[in-house]
Structure formats: C-alpha cells, structure tokens
Amino acid sequence: MTRTSLNRCSELTAVLAVLALLIAAVAPAAAVSVQETDVPDSGEVDSQVTATVTMTELYDTYETWQLAGRTELRNVTWTVTFLNQAGNQVRQESYDGQNFSGATVDIDEGTSEVRVRVTGTVPAVEAYSYDPQQSFTLLALDQTREGGTSNELTNRSATHYTADSREAREAMDSARxxxxxxxxxxxxxxxFASAVDAYEAGNFDNAASLAERAESEANQAESSRQRTQLIMYGVAGLVVLGVVAGGVVLFLRNRGDGYDKLG
Structure with a gap:
C-alpha cells in the first residue's frame, strides 16, 4: 500500500471516529417507560380525583436518580410505591402539597417498578375556553439528578368544568x-359565535340559549335546503317528462303523416 493510500485511510478513520462521537453526543438517552394506569380525562370543579401512573425501565440512563412531581390539584396527597421484580413492595413514601421531590430510585434496592398516585381536588377554572377546552395540570413527573439536570417523564392535563359550564358546552357541541x-x-x-363569547365570559345560561338558537337556525337552513333540492328535482322531473311527451307527440305525428302518404 502506498503512502498516499495510508494517509487517506488514516484520514477516513479519523473522520469516522469524529462522526461516532458526534452521534453519541446527540443521540437521545433511553427514557423511563410511563404507563397511565388510571388517569381521568376530566373532572368537575371541587370534586376529588385520583390519577395513577406506573414507571418501568428505570435504569436505562441512570442507576440512581430522584423523582419529582407537580400538579395543579388542591389539597394534594402523593403516594410513591417502589416494587421489586416479583411485584412486592420495597418501600412507600407519601408527600403532601402540589409539589414533591427527592424520592430516590436506586438499582441497589432492587426496585424495578415505581407507582405514583396523586389525589386531590379539581381546581376552579380561571378562564373558560370553548376550543380548546380549559384544562389544568393533573400530573407531571420529572427525573432529576444531583447538579440540577432534569428530564420530564410525563405531563398529563385534564379538562375541568362546573355543572353549568358542562350543560352549556353540551348545547354548544350539539349546535356545532x-x-x-x-x-x-x-x-x-x-x-354560535355569540354563544362562544358568552361561554368564555362565564355567562352559561346565555351561551346555552344562543347555542339552541344556532342549532334551530341550522336545522331550518337544512330543511330549506332539502325543500329547495326537492323542488329542483321536481322541476327537473317535469322537464324530463315534457321532453319525453314532446318526443312521443312528435313521433305519433310523424307516424300519422306517414300513414296519410301511404293512403
């Protein structure tokens, strides 16, 4: 092999090594798997709800790390349960408040699964929105490490409503x-646009009334459209009948003229 070939091989090897380092640097770390065991999509204001998630594949990135959580529920209790591969409880920790941190996940303890349950009261709605519907943070979990590094594992929102806002929204959905x-x-x-304005202003009775009016107007427009369509079909049918009748008359007349000539 010539010196030139050796130099080219060396350069290629160096380039490949640099590329490998770059790929390793930007490749995303394997994430902890989070399954939603029992997570509601919505809740009525001031009612109590519970959400539960289960985490597995805990050590693809770190062998020891801390779990932190946050929620916008009120009067909150967190329960964090650590389980081994046999499904037996290793330990359990409880926290009060909308935020918690410092729940250590350690491979040396034999923990293979972590179950997080949060229970609290659905918060009041600060601002109503029809589309998208108003929501709040039900459950958010972060994987943290000493030194400040943090990785969000899950962030789950839920919609919230009052009895009056739900009734108005159902009327609006039907109208839509x-x-x-x-x-x-x-x-x-x-x-309907007026109904949305009323809903987002918190005037739910007016929103429901406007939605019902919008639905009635839509139904009337649909009935009118169908009547117009039927009339058009009828007119088209009469035209076709007229053409056919005219053709028959013309045929009979021509046929009669033919008989007269033969006679």
Missing part, C-alpha cells in the same frame, strides 16, 4: 354538529 351538517349557514354561525 348541526351547523356543520347544514353546510355552515351564516345566521347559525353568527349565533
């Missing part, structure tokens, strides 16, 4: 469906 089915008539869209 009717409006879309009717081809989005302008009058119904205007009433």
């Amino acid at each position: 469906e009717a409006i879309d089915a009717a081809g989005n008539p302008e009058t119904a869209e205007e009433s």
